[in-house]
Amino acid sequence: xxxxxxxxxxxxxxxxxxxxxxxxxxxxxxxxxxxxxxxxxxxxxxxxxxxxxxxxxxxxxxxxxxxxxxxxxxxxxxxxxxxxxxxxxxxxxxxxxxxxxxxxxxxxxxxxxxxxxxxxxxxxxxxxxxxxxxxxxxxxxxxxxxxxxxxxxxxxxxxxxxxxxxxxxxx
Amino acid sequence: xxxxxxxxxxxxxxxxxxxxxxxxxxxxxxxxxxxxxxxxxxxxxxxxxxxxxxxxxxxxxxxxxxxxxxxxxxxxxxxxxxxxxxxxxxxxxxxxxxxxxxxxxxx
Numbered sequence: 001x002x003x004x005x006x007x008x009x010x011x012x013x014x015x016x017x018x019x020x021x022x023x024x025x026x027x028x029x030x031x032x033x034x035x036x037x038x039x040x041x042x043x044x045x046x047x048x049x050x051x052x053x054x055x056x057x058x059x060x061x062x063x064x065x066x067x068x069x070x071x072x073x074x075x076x077x078x079x080x081x082x083x084x085x086x087x088x089x090x091x092x093x094x095x096x097x098x099x100x101x102x103x104x105x106x107x108x109x110x111x112x113x114x115x116x117x118x119x120x121x122x123x124x125x126x127x128x129x130x131x132x133x134x135x136x137x138x139x140x141x142x143x144x145x146x147x148x149x150x151x152x153x154x155x156x157x158x159x160x161x162x163x164x165x166x167x168x169x170x171x
Numbered sequence: 172x173x174x175x176x177x178x179x180x181x182x183x184x185x186x187x188x189x190x191x192x193x194x195x196x197x198x199x200x201x202x203x204x205x206x207x208x209x210x211x212x213x214x215x216x217x218x219x220x221x222x223x224x225x226x227x228x229x230x231x232x233x234x235x236x237x238x239x240x241x242x243x244x245x246x247x248x249x250x251x252x253x254x255x256x257x258x259x260x261x262x263x264x265x266x267x268x269x270x271x272x273x274x275x276x277x278x
Contacts, residue, residue, distance in 0.1 A: 020268030
């Protein structure tokens with residue numbers, strides 16, 4: 001049995017005429033290009049650290065109960081967060097193939113989000129019940145550390161997951 | 172299910188191999204991203220995309236974002252299938268030769 005390539009009949013076996021090293025180089029190029037796509041889509045480290053810092057500053061300002069500080073904190077938080085999101089999405093020039101993320105990637109994202117939320121709420125309520133001052137800011141501290149250090153770790157994990165997938169999707 | 176190995180000369184041309192590889196990992200990609208990634212001129216990239224579009228391998232969409240024209244490109248289902256077959260063919264070549272190759276099955 002043979003095959004047709006661009007109108008030319010090629011008997012079985014002759015399809016494999018290209019040198020194996022060229023085939024390997026082509027596969028390496030495919031892997032490098034996929035890595036480029038994955039890298040382009042990951043949330044940069046600065047975003048996680050800036051988001052953690054901004055959240056902590058905002059909650060501290062609110063809990064200070066100083067009116068002008070709350071106002072300034074709210075305005076600064078809103079503007080900086082909007083600017084950060086704009087900076088992040090302005091350069092979005094592609095969307096990575098969804099099946100590269102897969103169930104493992106999805107579960108990791110959900111676990112990360114739910115975990116940090118649970119820690120923040122649980123700790124905040126506990127500190128509030130114990131009448132500890134600034135319960136929100138104190139509860140947010142581990143959450144912000146989780147964002148600042150866990151965010152880049154999550155990205156590294158997602159990168160690993162996506163690069164472990166097959167090169168092609170047969171959809 | 173593994174796709175049938177099918178060497179595709181259209182995809183295997185060096186520039187198109189890089190282009191299709193980028194698109195195969197993406198849901199869609201912006202024209203400028205492809206141009207910058209491949210360090211090509213607008214006209215050279217357009218020519219390659221037209222070739223792939225005529226073969227039914229890519230879909231090109233033009234839209235306006237904030238009054239600016241934006242061209243996005245995606246690999247069609249036929250393009251994905253051709254790419255999967257080409258990957259399988261290359262892997263078969265490497266495997267037959269006994270060269271070390273990273274395990275990579277097509278889903």
